[in-house]
Amino acid sequence: MKITELFQRGEFPITAEVGPPKGFHIEHLMDEVNTYLKDNVTAVNVTDNQSSVMRLGSLATCKAFKDEGLTPIFQLTCRDRNRIALQSDILSAALFGIENLLLLTGDHTTLGDNPQSKPVFDLDSVSLIHMVKTLEQGFDLAGNPLDGEPPKFAKGAVVSACSDSVDVQLAKMEAKVKAGAEYFQTQAVYEPEKFMRFMEKAKQFGVPVMLGIVIPKNAGMARFMNDNVAGITVPQDMIDELKKDKEKTKAGITGVEISARIIRECKEYCQGVHIMALGWESKVPDILKLAQI
Secondary structure (H helix, E strand, O other): OOOHHHHHHOOOOOEEEEEEOOOOHHHHHHHHHHHHHHHOOOOOEEEOHHHHOOOOHHHHHHHHHHHHOOOOEHHHHHHHHHHHHHHHHHHHHOOOOEEEEEEEOOOOOOOOOOOOOOOOOOOOOOHHHHHHHHHHEEEEOOOOOOOOOOOOOOOEEEEOOOOHHHHHOOOOOHHHHHHHOEEEEEEEEEOOHHHHHHHHHHHHOEEEEHHHHHHHOOOOHHHHHHEEEEEEOOOOHHHHHHHHHHHHHHOOOHHHHHHHHHHHHHHHHOOOOEEEOOOOHHHHHHHHHHHHO
C-alpha cells in the first residue's frame, strides 16, 4: 500500500518512526512495534543509520516488518552510498515489495559513533528524489534502460516547517516537488502558530504534509534541541511545563500531553501525523487517544 493512495482518498495517515538496533537481533523491536504500533498507525518509518550511528540496515528491517504484515517506509540517506549503491538499494526495495520511501540527505558522519568514517554525499536529497523518479521511468541515472517493468514508489521528503528561514524552506520544498516528491514529513513541531503560517504558504505546492512530532521527554532534551537542532525551537513555557512536575514528566505523561495538544492544534492544517517516539513507542497509543485522531 502506497501512502500517497491514502492522501488521494482524503484519509489522514498516521506513521511512527523506529530505529533499528545496533545488532541484528530485532525480537525486542518487533515486539514493541507489534504491541504499540501495528494496530495504531498506518505505516512504520525505519531510520537509516540515524544521526550517523551505525545500526542494522533500514532496508533489512523494512523487509522484516513487511513479512510481519506491517507497512514499512524505507528511509534512505545519501551519506553512506554513492549513486550506484543508492539505485541498487531502491531496486532491492522494489523486489521486496516495499513501496514507500523517505528520501533524505542525511547527517554528517562527524555527528555519529564512527566520526572517522568518510562521508559520501554523491547526491543530495533533491537529486536522490530525481534518481528515484528516473528509475520509475525505466532508466538509471546514466540513462541505461532497466530490465522489465520499472518500479513505482510513494516518494517522501522532509521540510523544516518551523524554521526561521521560511523562504529558504519553501524554496527547498519547491525543488523537491519539482524533482518528484509526492508527500512531506516535517521536522519536529513545537510552535503550532508558526507551523500554521508555514502551511498557509506551503499549500501552493499541492502536496500533502505530515505534521512531525517528537515526544519531549524532559527539559534537558528540549534545551538540547534548542541548542543543537536547526529549525526546531521548544518555547520556554513548554520547557517550564516539563520542569513543573518531575515525576509526571519522568513517567512520560507531560510529553504525551504536549504532543497530543500540538496535534489537536495543528491537525486542520496538515494531511497526516508522523510521530518520532525515540524509544517511547509505548506512548504512541496514548498520544493518539488524547489527540482524538
